[in-house]
Amino acid sequence: MCFKTLPVSFDGRGNATLRGGANPYGYTNSTPNHVEVTETEREERIKRLVARNGHIKDLNMDPITRIAGALALHVQADLDNGEYLDAHAQATLFRGYELILMGRDPRDAIFVSSRACGVCGGVHAHCAAYAIEMAMGIKPPPLGTVVRNMEQAAEMGYDNPLHLYLLAGPDYSESVIKASNPELWPLAESWPCPNAHIHGFKKMSDLMVALNPLTGSLYREGLDFTRLSREIVVILTGKYPHPQNVVPGGVSTTLTLQTLNEFHSKLGRIFDYAQRMMAVWDDIPAFFYEADERYMQVGSRPMTMIDAGYWDDPYAYDGTYENCNEWGDKRWSTPGAVIDGKLVTTRLTDINIGLEEFVEHAYYEPSHTTRHATDPLGNPLSPWHPWNKRTLPKPGARDWKDKYTWSTSVRWDRRAVEAGCYARMIINAQSRKIPTSDFIESTGHSVRMLVPKGEVGEREVEWHMPDVWNAFERNRARAHHYLYSQLVGLESLFEAYKLFQQGERQVASLTPEELEKAIPQDNRLGVGFWGAGRGWLVHHLEMDKGKLTNYQITTPSTLNASPRDPWGNPGPYEEAVMNTPMIEDLSNPESFTSIDMMRAIRSFDPCMPCTTHAYTGDGEIVREVNTCSCGGD
Amino acid sequence: MIDYHNQHRDLIPGSPAQKLLEGLGRAVGFHDLDHIGAFGMPTGAYMEDMLAPAAIATAATRFGPLEKVHAFWFAGASCDGCSVAATGATNPTVESMMLGAHPGIPRVILHHPVINMESGAHYMRAAEQAMEGTLNAPYVVILEGSIMDELLAFDQGGYWSAAGEEPWGKGGELRPVSTTEWVARLSINAAAMVAIGTCATWGGIPSAEGNPTGAMSLMDFLGKDYRSVLGVPIVNIPGCPPIGDNFTETIAAVCYFLQGFGPLPEFDELGRPAWLFGETVHRRCVRGAYYEEGQFAHEFGDPECLVELGCWGPVVNCNITSRGAVRGIGGCMNAGAACIGCTMPGFPDKFTPFYKRPPGSLASTTVSRMTGSLIRPLRKFSNNNLNREVRWDKTGEVTSGFGREKSDPGMLAEVTHHFYDKMRRFNDNATNDGAAWGKIGDDGGDGRHPEQARGFKSGESSKKAMPGRR
């Protein structure tokens, strides 16, 4: 492992040290060298084109619908050459959670931060619990961890179909194809679906009708399966989306044999559906790639992404930062950073210390600090690392050259990294570290999965690393992640049965009184490494004298919705849009719908519900916390 | 073109809504859709028109005068959890309302950012028409998330939460329009204003102690005297998240009333549907009997009453234990989770820190511990008796191979149960034995197997059989 840009070197045992020199983290001392087009070059080019060509449209789409939360996109579209010359993603929502959590009892963080996002509500509650456990030195009993895994697997069972059929699916439906890509319709009517024997749609046109919003059978079935998975979740959590059962040190679920049996019988209904889902999202790319190769460029960007891992090994997880690389490696989904398709590390400490957050183009004032020069293990930390973060929100005018969004620029090793549930597929395919399972196998280049028998027979499926990374592959990988997550749910359920057999019933390590006594009075740091429906989710916190003194959330959509960084590199949405060709008929500029740009954006599954930062009003920060769900920071 | 600036006069004087519109200044004209063309319209049609063929019904099958109603869904300081909760509803479902697929419900034309096909300026068109008064049907506004003080951000040239843009900036420039502004403007012509979720109903977590955005509830924003054009004050459906069914059912109930076949739905003094929020959640809690018997969970995961783990159920208006969270399943205490009062105006600050027993519970748990210690053994005693067939009492043997039942209840128990049995039959005057009622013959007189009938011949209970026909 080595960083390409950050001034950090590693010794043979993986311990990191800061390379010398004055101000090693300075923008000019550590400049990423992967910048392809600089901001100035981009601007010059647009100026030249505008001078030559009247068909450059300056368009702002606000709001973008069929995503969660508030996102707008500004583009400069060259309709003559069918190109998006420039793109700016804007997270348009800020909520001030920071001061709300500030100075609070750490026990409040679970239920308060849960409200950061209601689209994947459970994930924040869990992530907060992990951060608190690390800070307070609490280790949940195995059954507590197993129940959390079950909840979080089931939550993915809601999340993935919601996206694929309610949010993204309509973009490939008959209603859109006939209006935006009419040339594809006759083709779809004669194109036999290779997976017709699995999903039942003979021709692509039949499948597209089924994707129609509200009236299509796949849309409706998807919605209903989100409900089934929510039922599974609430057996354990009480309610949805915000779980009511997560406690520091475990869960408070009263686990009976009925709980497990109900979980089992409901989960059992999912596997047939998972087969159909993968079949649908395998056929869609096949059809589009065949119809026009340019579809491979829709939403494309380098396969550069990050994930903090998901679903703990109940016997390995001990809640400590000291051992996080060991327990991280044992997760059902391995943590990892992928640069240009290659897995460069699976160590949580590397992932943590490579993290920075910049605010040059966001509605905040920069105020990074050096209060933590290293992490608790002595690895160097950047002044822009969440534990060092000092951010002052400042609503202001929109200016594409200056500030234009509530989302910060999150970078890892100063690169724009993408987050998604599909990052788990990409990392697990390569890591070969996932636990031994009858159902899932990491081959080093693919993920092999055995679908248990339902009403239709069992089947082996294999997800391969794609050659290109684009909108279609995101959706395909998400459909496979659906199965992956449900298999983790099944494995975790078996683990719960096993613990039950052994007479194990304890789901939390502390009673409420013990918890109250365990709140430390000295200064502590904590970090929850977790995941969401969109991948990566990390909470950093600091507490002192038994109260929270800093709380920072880095969400997947903050990574993806990032604006430009200090070096002018666009965030993943922006980059993906600029790489998207306009395939629709452009002969009449009036009828330009920008469908491919929307396919690109939606394939990320944007989820923007919240943005929060501290603001004391007088410019001086007394205390600052940041809980943000998705999108903003 | 109309300058909507003067709209603030139609709002309650002195309300934050009125002050906001007054402070925002000019609002002239809307988007130029000609300039925008099909940008953001991938189906070439508005959602309303796309769904119309599937959704339109005749007056006969919709049972009433109302053909359709628009519903504008806005998200303020929200987490989108209320939207998620609403899509989880099954009684009725959101999609059945949108498709008019539910007899009696007019077709609901929902303008929801998570559902609609049109984006950008096209998505905002219906809201513009609602402002202009040119929309083709009455509309309701549904707010999720709290209202933030946008004047604070506007003064710095920005916003906290925006939904679309309009040419209301300096010199007709497009400027982001905040959710708060939309809600204020649309409240003027709305048929009803509905707040969903605790953020919108009472401010919720975004308005908790220490918040920097000045977040508040919809009621606080529009003012006590606010009335919709139908004369209705703000309707509140709280919960964090709310139960999806509580929301869709309330909307449906109002529709049934407007269609002329449902009763007038009753709302309580805080605008909550009274039939849903009239009871404390404790009253229908699945663990309520543990409370009654004085048994309390000590560790997380214990099956007993959760009050000492921090449950506020006895003083919280909520129906989740009886209604469930999704399709009747779940519920906080059902799963083992203590109530933190997420439906209440005092949430969260009056319930924190969490996982700590409510101080006020001490008196009542002490009392229930005392009475419980008396009642529990008595109940256990009766329960033992009822766990025995009458035949086992006679034969003195329990035939279950699991052998969990004690075969001999013991002398004292037998006497007591006998006495109890007498009490139970105190008013029963039938003293004839079974033969007198024609019950005992070769076939038992009532079709029973002779052996079965004979079994009762000598038994006490056959003498005390229910009086029957002769």
Ligand code: SF4
């Ligand atoms: S768990 Fe809560 S609501 Fe249920 S009986 Fe106990 S105090 Fe009441």
Ligand code: SF4
């Ligand atoms: S029981 Fe309490 S925490 Fe649960 S939904 Fe009702 S009010 Fe909220």
